[in-house]
Structures are given as structure tokens and as C-alpha cells.
Amino acid sequence: MTAPNGIAFLGTGLxxxxxxxxxxxxxxxxxxxxxxxxxxxxxxxxxxxxxxKPSAAVxxxxxxxxxxxxxxxxxxxxxxxxxxxxxxxxxxxxxMSSTPPSTARKHSEKLAxxxxxxxxxxxxxxxxxxxxxxxxxxxxxxxxxIADLKPVFDAMGRxxxxxxxxxxxxxxxxxxxxxxxxxxxxAEGLLLAAAGGADPASVRDAIRGGFAESRIxxxxxxxxxxxxxxxxxxxxxxxxxxxxxxxxxxxxxxxxPLVRNVRDRFAMLCNAGLGETDHSALLLELEQRxxxxxxxxxxxxxxx
Numbered sequence: 001m002t003a004p005n006g007i008a009f010l011g012t013g014l015x016x017x018x019x020x021x022x023x024x025x026x027x028x029x030x031x032x033x034x035x036x037x038x039x040x041x042x043x044x045x046x047x048x049x050x051x052x053k054p055s056a057a058v059x060x061x062x063x064x065x066x067x068x069x070x071x072x073x074x075x076x077x078x079x080x081x082x083x084x085x086x087x088x089x090x091x092x093x094x095x096m097s098s099t100p101p102s103t104a105r106k107h108s109e110k111l112a113x114x115x116x117x118x119x120x121x122x123x124x125x126x127x128x129x130x131x132x133x134x135x136x137x138x139x140x141x142x143x144x145x146i147a148d149l150k151p152v153f154d155a156m157g158r159x160x161x162x163x164x165x166x167x168x169x170x171x172x173x174x175x176x177x178x179x180x181x182x183x184x185x186x187a188e189g190l191l192l193a194a195a196g197g198a199d200p201a202s203v204r205d206a207i208r209g210g211f212a213e214s215r216i217x218x219x220x221x222x223x224x225x226x227x228x229x230x231x232x233x234x235x236x237x238x239x240x241x242x243x244x245x246x247x248x249x250x251x252x253x254x255x256x257p258l259v260r261n262v263r264d265r266f267a268m269l270c271n272a273g274l275g276e277t278d279h280s281a282l283l284l285e286l287e288q289r290x291x292x293x294x295x296x297x298x299x300x301x302x303x304x
Contacts, residue, residue, distance in 0.1 A: 007031070007152065008061035010054050010077060011097070012040045014231065015123070016067035018130035019096075019156050021046055026155035033057040055082035063092045063152060070240065071099035078107065089115035092145055094152075096137075098122045098237075100244050101166035101173070102251075108141065108165035117145050120165060122172035124179070125157060126233050128219070133157060138175070140168030173248055176241040177259050180279070182216040184262045187283040190224055195293045201225045220280040228301045229281040236275035239266040276303045 009020050012034040023030050024047045031049040033056075034040040044050050051057035054077050058064045064087060068074050074097050078084050087093065093116050095104065104120035111118045119141040129135040135157030139146045143161045146153075153159035162171045189212070193203040204221045207213070223229065242263035249256045262282075269275070269285040277284070287294055 006061045006063070008033070008051075008058040008064045009048075009067070010034075010057060010065065010083070011067040011069075012043060013067070013069075014127050015130050017043060018127060019065075019067060019135075020048055022130070022133045022155045023152070024048060026151070028152070028155065031057045031061065053081070055086040058083050058086050058091075060088065061091065063094060063149065065094045066097055068097045069237070070097070071103040073097075074099055074107070075103065079110070084111060084114060084116070087111075087114070087116055091116050092149060093118045094121050094149075095119070096121050096123055098172050098176070098241055098244075099169055101169040101248060104140065104169045105166040117142055118165065119146060119149075120168040121146075121153070121159065122168055123157065124172065124175045126219075127231075129157060136160075136175070138162050138168045138171035140170070141165050170248070173241065173245045176238070177245050177256065179216065180238055180242055180262045180266065181258045182214055183220055183279055183282050184265060184286075186214075186217050186221050187224060187280075187286050190221065190295055191283070191286055191290065191293060194295050195290070200295050220278075223278060223280040224283045224295055226301070227296065227298045229277040229284070230301055230303050231276065232278035232280070234276050235266055235279045235281055236270050238279040239263065239270050239275070242266060278303075 007023060007028050007030045009030055009032045012020055012032050020030055020032055020043050031051050032040045032043050033051045033054045040050055066074055074095055093111055108118035119139055121137050121139040123135040123137050125135040133156055137153055137157050137159040139159050139161050140163055146161050162168055190200040194200045204225060242259060245259055265282055265285050269282060274281055
């Protein structure tokens, strides 16, 4: 199987829209659908076709990609809005949303009954990675089909096959656990520095390149210092992923105390009405607990 020229992309929000632009720039023929049509209309100027219904978007497509907010929404779009029945046999369905591994496995089994190959391929890298085509793509499912579709994945980032159906979502949960705990660690470390009289921006620069170096210290540490909490990745989505991690851990008989603690911090942030802030805004919950200590004097840059 060669990479198809016909791709249907369902879900053109913060992540989906720049991913579509990367596919269009790579020369693929892309039809898009989004629940809020206005979010898809701008992509028509870049060369995408617009569909009024998800079932219409997927008709005739060789590859169908979903980038939706949650597992229940993916299930609704695919199985209750006519997508599954509108896809032709041997279509490849690639769910790049973040859903529970059990949901990915169920989708794969159900779609296979109609001759459709399902790949769960969630991503990491945020809106910057989506715009630059540098997303980390964790793919679960048929290894040969994933290899055949490498040109499609390459337009959006770097794909790695991590195991059977559901394994991509397990990899994403591992990623989100590491991201959330590290955001908490960076926020606590910088606040400790500020409370003791050091300049947090300089402290961040000083520890760059040492054992504390990470993309989180680089990008989210910079956001904290600048107090720029416009998403990015909204805190409510991070909380949703942390809840999924803990549910999966419980099903596997695991206790993850660091994840549980940072999950509670994100829950408090979201319960305070800050669910739309970038997940680096976990700093705000930490500052609230430690008033009047604050990272710098800059005003907060908030969504909206």
C-alpha cells in the first residue's frame, strides 16, 4: 500500500488545524470537518475541502484521521455520526486523539469487522510541534500499515510503532505522566528560587544543560518566567489525561503517587476556573498555596 492522496481529517482545533496545514503542504488532498465549522473554514484558503458532515468527509478517503477532544467524542463521531459505515473497506483509520487504551482497542476490533484497519497514534509536542511538523507520534496497531503510511506521518512529525492496538495510547499516558510531574517540579523549583531571593529567570538559564534539562524546563519554564498562560495545551485536557492515567494504573494494579498528587493540583487549578489556561499555569495553584511568593512582577497573560 502506498501513501494515499485522499485524507479525511476530523477535528480542526488547536492541534488539528496546523496538522492539516502540514499535510496540505506535503501535497496531500485533505477534506476536513469540524463540529464548529468556522474553525475549519480558514483551512479552505490553504487548499482543504470542507465537509458539512463527518460521514461526507470520509466518503472515498483512503485515510481517515481524527483529532478530537476525548474518547467518547471519537466514539460518537465514528459510530453514531455515520463515519464507520461511510468508510470503504481497507480504509486506514488513524485516531490521533488522546483516548483510553481500552477505547482504542474496542474501536480497532469494531472497525476490523468492516475491513477497516485502525491505528491509535496520539501525539506530543503541542501546538508548536503541530505547526513545525515535529510532533512525537506514538502508534499502536499493524506495524506494516504504519510503515506504509510513513509519508503521511512524516508530514506531521516522527512516528514510532510501540505495539499492538492500544499501545499508542499507553505511550501517550506515559508521556502525559512525565509531562505533568515535570511541570510540577519545574514550578516548585523556580518558586523555591524566587522565595529565597534568586532571580528565577537566571536560575532557569543556569540549570539548562545540566541533569534538570528538559523540553518542559525549556518551554514551560519560559512560560512561567514570562507568566504567559495562553494555551498551548489547556489544563483541563491535562487533568482529563491524568484521570485516564490513574484509571489505567488502577486496572493494572499500579500505585502512582506522583501522578495522583499532581492530578489533585490540576483539579484545584481547574476548579478555580482556570481550566482553559496552559498547563504551565500549574504555577498559579502553587503560588496560591504560598502567597505572597510569586515568580516575578510581570502581569499574567491569560486566555481570552
